[in-house]
Amino acid sequence: MAAGATPTSGGAPQTQKVSEIVAGFRPTRCFRAESKETSVTSLDFDDSGELAIVARDDDTLQIYNCKEGKHAKELKSQKYGVHLARFTHHAQSIIYASTKVDDGIRYLSTHDNSYIRYFKGHTDTVTCLALNPSNDTFVSCSQDNTVRLWSLNSPNTQGMLKLHAPWLAAYDPSASVIAIASPPTQTILLYDVRNFDKPPFATFDLHEMEQQYTPGAQQRSITSGLRYPSNRKTIYDRNLGRSKNAELSRAAFAYLFVEMITYAQRKVTGVADLEKRLNSQGYPLGLKLLDLLSARSPVAGALTANLNPTRPTRVLALLQFITTTLWKHLFNRPADALERSAQAATDYMITDNAPLVVEYVSTPREMSSLNVAAFVAGVVEGVCDGAGFPTKGVTAHWVDDGAGNAGQAAGPPDGEVGGTREMWPSKTIFLIKFDERVIEREEILEPPK
Numbered sequence: 113m114a115a116g117a118t119p120t121s122g123g124a125p126q127t128q129k130v131s132e133i134v135a136g137f138r139p140t141r142c143f144r145a146e147s148k149e150t151s152v153t154s155l156d157f158d159d160s161g162e163l164a165i166v167a168r169d170d171d172t173l174q175i176y177n178c179k180e181g182k183h184a185k186e187l188k189s190q191k192y193g194v195h196l197a198r199f200t201h202h203a204q205s206i207i208y209a210s211t212k213v214d215d216g217i218r219y220l221s222t223h224d225n226s227y228i229r230y231f232k233g234h235t236d237t238v239t240c241l242a243l244n245p246s247n248d249t250f251v252s253c254s255q256d257n258t259v260r261l262w263s264l265n266s267p268n269t270q271g272m273l274k275l276h277a278p279w280l281a282a283y284d285p286s287a288s289v290i291a292i293a294s295p296p297t298q299t300i301l302l303y304d305v306r307n308f309d310k311p312p313f314a315t316f317d318l319h320e321m322e323q324q325y326t327p328g329a330q331q332r333s334i335t336s337g338l339r340y341p342s343n344r345k346t347i348y349d350r351n352l353g354r355s356k357n358a359e360l361s362r363a364a365f366a367y368l369f370v371e372m373i374t375y376a377q378r379k380v381t382g383v384a385d386l387e388k389r390l391n392s393q394g395y396p397l398g399l400k401l402l403d404l405l406s407a408r409s410p411v412a413g414a415l416t417a418n419l420n421p422t423r424p425t426r427v428l429a430l431l432q433f434i435t436t437t438l439w440k441h442l443f444n445r446p447a448d449a450l451e452r453s454a455q456a457a458t459d460y461m462i463t464d465n466a467p468l469v470v471e472y473v474s475t476p477r478e479m480s481s482l483n484v485a486a487f488v489a490g491v492v493e494g495v496c497d498g499a500g501f502p503t504k505g506v507t508a509h510w511v512d513d514g515a516g517n518a519g520q521a522a523g524p525p526d527g528e529v530g531g532t533r534e535m536w537p538s539k540t541i542f543l544i545k546f547d548e549r550v551i552e553r554e555e556i557l558e559p560p561k
Contacts, residue, residue, distance in 0.1 A: 141181040145170070158199040165206060167197040173208070175222065187225050192218060196241045200248065200264060207231075207250065207264075209238035217241065217252060219264060231262050233269050236388075239279040244305075246287040253278050255388070259292055261308055271308040275301070276497070277392050297396045366472035373473065373484060383482045387508070391490035398494020405437050427460075427546070427554050430501055434492055435462055442491070443468050458504075458551055460544045462492070463511075465536040483508045485540045492542055504545040511539040 145168065154167040163184070166174040173187040173194055193211030200207060204223045210216050215238055217231040236256035243250045248264040259278045261271035273292070280293040283305075290303045292312075298319045301312040376389040424430040435447035443464075453459035467485045475482050485508035493506040 143174075143176065143183060153194075154196045154198075156198050158203040159201055160203065163199070163203055165197045165199060167194045167208060171211075173197055173206070173222075185222065187220070187222060189218075192216075196238060198241050198243055198250075200243060207241060207243075209241060209252075211237075215254065215256075217262070229264070229267055231267055231269075233260055233272075234258065236385075240281050242281050242283055242290075244283055244287050245285060251281045251283070251290055253281050253292070255279070273303075273308070276395055296392050297399065365468075369469060369484075369487075370472060372487070383479055386479075386482060387484075387486035390484060390486040391493065391506070394487040394490025394492075395494040395497075398491040398496075399498040401438060401441070401491065402495045402498040405433075405441060424499060426557060427501065427550065430496065430499055431460060431462070431544075434495055438491075438495060439464075442488075456545075458546045458548060460546070462542040462544070463539070464488075464542070465539050467538055467540050470538040470540070481510075483510055483540060485542070489542050492544065496544065496546075501550050502547040503550075504547060506542060506544050509541050509543060511536070511541060 147170070150168050150170045152166050153169055155164065157164050157178070162177065162179045164176045164178050166176070168174065171188065171190045171193050173189065174183065175185040175187070176182070177184045189208075189210075192213055195209045195211050197206055197208040199205075200219075205219065205221050205228065207217055207219050210218060214232065215234040215236055217234070217238060218227055219229040219231070220226070221228055231252075234252065234254040234256055236254050238252055238254045240253040241250060242252075249270065250262050250264070252260050252262065254260075255277075257274060257276055257278065259273040259275060259281060260269045263270055275292065275294065277294045277296040278292045278301075279295055282291050283289070284291070288305055290305055290308070292301045292303065293299070294301075298317065300316040300318065302314040302316075303312050304310065372393055373386075373390065376386055376393060380386045380389065424433055431450055435450050439445065439447045447462050448465045449461075449463035451461045451463070453461065464485070467488060469484055469487055473484050475484075489506040489508040493503055496503050496506065
């Protein structure tokens, strides 16, 4: 008889909701840290359920015996830090992610507190560790935009996927499927473990599923706290086309963007880390804008005879779409310049003399190299990747004034100089580094001379 089932007079079990059963649970033992400022960052049970391990932000691991209700052991990792502690299939060994020194994963014997193996490869914070339920392999996710497959028996990566913001992963109970979730893009990808290097066999859009399956989600999506403007229509009821009398609030945009920066600043390790997070926030917007603008507007050099809009097939057509259609939609004007690098055939540069996103941000002296236009760079990267022109990254750079004073940041590879900083103090160049395959395809599509 299943737990929570009670027999009826007819002999058939009566089922109960899990929520009703859990509501009857009561805590039997409570363990507290010595300091109120100490927080638990992860929790895991061994296969038998007898032991539980807790990772804390004071760089310690705490092991508890759930059967006896006792604290069993404390392990310290002051040098490397601890996060995402997970039991292996052996109750006396664990893996966990480092928070100091590097972004490695450490395999530790809890019996004698000695390291068995290090797993190195990630170059940014590890966000998830998931152990295979049937063998000694595990998967890790990181903010370096990679998902790696490991074996406890080898320090080398067994497989790797490069995705945008793959922060969560899990195996199904049969260990034949790996699910990878990307919160910024609101997608879940399903991969066959035996064909880990192949494209996902299923993709789920969480935004659409929330609207369809979450009670009240559709109602919430159309309910707004916005005040009614002069024409008594909310933003949702207005025509999508912009007119001369369109009501746009820069103050609302400035407030929202500053809040986004504040959110991205939490627990960053430096300017580069903050710019990477801003880029991640802009990336999903680029993917959605590509679909929206491709449907609304013809793309130069990419139309059929019957004028059905399609996505660009050439690099120049894509870049013209970005510097005109995309820029006008976002900033109500085209970009100021588009150039190809003389040093690398894969590099292109878009110049914006006065990026709108920079106007409302004041950075402290110690962060003077920060360029918040990294958010716009993420939008551009999303458009490029979504259109089938993969990049190695899109970055935002201040323009060097010739004396190295472009916000104390390095200029683009070609090094524009000449005191432009005085006329355009926030002048920014967006450096697009296309994958070599894009340029190879471009050469193949080039008509014969």
